Amino acid sequence: MSKVMKCMCEECHYNRNHECHADSIEVRSSGDKKVESSDGTCCHTFRPKERRHGGCC
Ligand code: SF4
Numbered sequence: 001m002s003k004v005m006k007c008m009c010e011e012c013h014y015n016r017n018h019e020c021h022a023d024s025i026e027v028r029s030s031g032d033k034k035v036e037s038s039d040g041t042c043c044h045t046f047r048p049k050e051r052r053h054g055g056c057c
Contacts (some may be wrong), residue, residue: 013047
């Protein structure tokens with residue numbers, strides 16, 4: 001299983017110093033369901049640090 005080496009989503013609850021501390025993550029296509037680049041993917045495990053609606057980082 002892969003390990004998340006670096007994540008720049010500092011707004012995520014699981015992010016500490018650019019390291020992911022979630023047990024596992026789920027990545028899905030973002031938006032139009034057509035993935036042709038990394039911009040078309042999104043971490044679905046993302047959880048905001050503050051109470052507000054989640055979403056892609
Ligand atoms: S859960 Fe996703 S967005 Fe949050 S730190 Fe881990 S890889 Fe980044």
